[in-house]
Amino acid sequence: METEFVDWLLANIPADARLEVPPGDDAAVLRPPAMRRTVVTVDMLTEGVDFILDSNCSPHAVGRKALAVSLSDLAAMAARPEAALVAVALPRKGGDAIGRGLFQGFMELATEHGVTLAGGDTNTWDGPLVVSVTVIGSVLPGRAWRRDGAQPGDHLLVTGPLGGSLLGRHLAVSPRCREAVSIAEKFSVHAAIDLSDGLSLDMARMMRASGTRGVLHLADIPIHADAIRMSRSASDTQSPLEHALTDGEDFELLLALPPSEAQNLLAATQNGCVDLQITMIGTVETGSGLTAIHADGACHPLEPKGFLHAFES
Amino acid sequence: METEFVDWLLANIPADARLEVPPGDDAAVLRPPAMRRTVVTVDMLTEGVDFILDSNCSPHAVGRKALAVSLSDLAAMAARPEAALVAVALPRKGGDAIGRGLFQGFMELATEHGVTLAGGDTNTWDGPLVVSVTVIGSVLPGRAWRRDGAQPGDHLLVTGPLGGSLLGRHLAVSPRCREAVSIAEKFSVHAAIDLSDGLSLDMARMMRASGTRGVLHLADIPIHADAIRMSRSASDTQSPLEHALTDGEDFELLLALPPSEAQNLLAATQNGCVDLQITMIGTVETGSGLTAIHADGACHPLEPKGFLHAFES
Numbered sequence: 180m181e182t183e184f185v186d187w188l189l190a191n192i193p194a195d196a197r198l199e200v201p202p203g204d205d206a207a208v209l210r211p212p213a214m215r216r217t218v219v220t221v222d223m224l225t226e227g228v229d230f231i232l233d234s235n236c237s238p239h240a241v242g243r244k245a246l247a248v249s250l251s252d253l254a255a256m257a258a259r260p261e262a263a264l265v266a267v268a269l270p271r272k273g274g275d276a277i278g279r280g281l282f283q284g285f286m287e288l289a290t291e292h293g294v295t296l297a298g299g300d301t302n303t304w305d306g307p308l309v310v311s312v313t314v315i316g317s318v319l320p321g322r323a324w325r326r327d328g329a330q331p332g333d334h335l336l337v338t339g340p341l342g343g344s345l346l347g348r349h350l351a352v353s354p355r356c357r358e359a360v361s362i363a364e365k366f367s368v369h370a371a372i373d374l375s376d377g378l379s380l381d382m383a384r385m386m387r388a389s390g391t392r393g394v395l396h397l398a399d400i401p402i403h404a405d406a407i408r409m410s411r412s413a414s415d416t417q418s419p420l421e422h423a424l425t426d427g428e429d430f431e432l433l434l435a436l437p438p439s440e441a442q443n444l445l446a447a448t449q450n451g452c453v454d455l456q457i458t459m460i461g462t463v464e465t466g467s468g469l470t471a472i473h474a475d476g477a478c479h480p481l482e483p484k485g486f487l488h489a490f491e492s
Numbered sequence: 493m494e495t496e497f498v499d500w501l502l503a504n505i506p507a508d509a510r511l512e513v514p515p516g517d518d519a520a521v522l523r524p525p526a527m528r529r530t531v532v533t534v535d536m537l538t539e540g541v542d543f544i545l546d547s548n549c550s551p552h553a554v555g556r557k558a559l560a561v562s563l564s565d566l567a568a569m570a571a572r573p574e575a576a577l578v579a580v581a582l583p584r585k586g587g588d589a590i591g592r593g594l595f596q597g598f599m600e601l602a603t604e605h606g607v608t609l610a611g612g613d614t615n616t617w618d619g620p621l622v623v624s625v626t627v628i629g630s631v632l633p634g635r636a637w638r639r640d641g642a643q644p645g646d647h648l649l650v651t652g653p654l655g656g657s658l659l660g661r662h663l664a665v666s667p668r669c670r671e672a673v674s675i676a677e678k679f680s681v682h683a684a685i686d687l688s689d690g691l692s693l694d695m696a697r698m699m700r701a702s703g704t705r706g707v708l709h710l711a712d713i714p715i716h717a718d719a720i721r722m723s724r725s726a727s728d729t730q731s732p733l734e735h736a737l738t739d740g741e742d743f744e745l746l747l748a749l750p751p752s753e754a755q756n757l758l759a760a761t762q763n764g765c766v767d768l769q770i771t772m773i774g775t776v777e778t779g780s781g782l783t784a785i786h787a788d789g790a791c792h793p794l795e796p797k798g799f800l801h802a803f804e805s
Binding site: 181182184199200203204205206207208209210211216217218219220221222223225227228252253255256258262264265266267268269271272273274275297298299300301302303304305306307309311313314315316318320321323325326327371372373388487488489490491 | 494495497512513516517518519520521522523524529530531532533534535536538540541565566568569571575577578579580581582584585586587588610611612613614615616617618619620622624626627628629631633634636638639640684685686701800801802803804
């Protein structure tokens with residue numbers, strides 16, 4: 180029953196000094212941090228597209244992922260996470276247990292990132308599970324990273340190894356919020372985007388927004404062991420590199436920085452000052468689209484590929 | 493295709509000075525109004541429960557309603573609307589046209605209420621339409637209305653006539669944002685809630701949150717002409733009063749005020765200073781639950797009834 184479920188939720192939300200009015204009223208009232216901007220984004224996950232509830236994917240994992248993908252968007256803006264709201268459509272049958280598991284996974288990651296749950300909406304219906312998470316962060320005025328600031332001459336850096344996330348990492352996302360805030364404090368970043376739909380597609384989005392061309396050194400792309408494992412499967416037709424370029428759900432960050440800043444950031448990761456694998460994978464040039472450069476120096480235009488929602492007419 | 497649809501959306505969002513970074517990046521950046529709190533709430537509507545897309549209910553109407561129900565929650569806090577985010581799961585078949593209609597209805601109401609669209613997420617899937625709307629408002633510190641502030645001795649006032657919203661008003665919701673902000677500026681309101689799930693159920697929620705009992709003068713409840721029309725239908729088994737007590741989706745406001753303030757507010761509506769029908773329907777007393785008083789003075793406990801989401805085990 181909705182009332183009991185909501186009472187249980189409200190009883191399990193920790194108090195937070197940022198809330199003038201906590202969840203449970205018609206809306207929550209937040210004290211915005213002084214002298215900072217408010218950063219907002221929403222992501223919706225649907226069963227059958229973003230996850231399938233089965234023995235490999237619990238409601239707990241879905242709750243965690245639903246928050247993680249939104250937090251990854253805050254990381255791409257170098258914003259500090261503050262609060263979240265979650266709306267769910269729960270299957271009528273078994274929805275109570277699904278809702279509780281989902282909430283627990285959500286709260287686990289919220290606690291790790293200092294996010295207070297500021298509101299929600301619980302629905303039941305005859306359809307599959309749908310979860311929509313809005314996150315609210317904060318950033319100093321004029322200091323949010325954007326995807327449209329890449330400039331010719333910038334170096335392109337990427338966090339983490341990429342590809343093969345479907346083998347499990349897509350459910351155990353570690354949004355790069357702390358790392359992004361830490362990098363933003365010390366280095367001048369021209370543009371940033373998170374890798375949700377595939378390196379080539381997300382890089383193409385940054386280049387399109389910036390009015391620039393991305394040059395990608397294929398041999399330098401950090402390939403995840405999962406991408407290699409996937410390509411070894413008999414039914415798989417893609418190389419590890421193709422997985423790294425197109426799989427998506429890496430939730431790593433692609434950054435464009437002036438060369439000197441890029442070198443400083445790479446040096447900081449190598450001496451352990453920034454606790455993150457960061458790799459230089461290319462440069463920003465004039466023009467548009469993507470250019471791939473092979474190890475032997477051959478180059479060709481690269482068609483961006485990755486995950487896109489499609490309509491049928 | 494997602495890219496074209498999102499490009500069309502972004503091209504049709506008016507610029508707004510409150511946005512430091514507009515929609516289209518990983519997140520939007522808002523300039524929060526100085527010296528005010530941030531008010532946030534989310535509501536999700538699902539096809540088959542909250543609406544059925546047919547000749548009586550267009551995607552345009554759903555878009556408008558999805559924003560309206562969230563704005564009604566801001567009205568219940570006396571918050572000024574500022575921004576909204578909308579996440580949709582569109583049916584794969586025909587989703588493009590549904591999405592465009594929905595956006596147009598959404599933007600129509602957003603413009604009426606000075607709401608800027610700060611973000612969104614567009615998904616397609618094989619399920620029915622799901623829309624989740626987060627709204628962000630602002631209010632002076634300590635001035636948000638709450639549902640837990642009703643005090644014994646308060647008068648209970650309700651806006652608008654109630655009941656029978658299913659005959660069409662549930663799709664043409666007029667959230668009481670402007671009226672609430674105007675009342676909050678001039679009158680001391682102890683508690684407020686919006687009537688989304690039915691007068692008796694929402695009043696019971698206010699009483700429960702406040703630790704008080706609500707006494708309802710049944711003869712004073714303003715009954716909408718739609719409630720009378722519904723109860724005249726051959727298949728209908730409820731009286732107009734029962735419709736007014738339990739139908740829900742009125743999206744009017746229930747307010748608890750000290751007697752002198754209640755009288756001042758009623759006088760202001762009668763002389764036209766507040767442009768709204770407001771009716772005194774009862775009082776707040778010690779105890780718990782609801783008491784109904786009939787025209788002849790007979791009284792009995794009133795069981796709250798209205799719309800609740802239910803699980804099946």
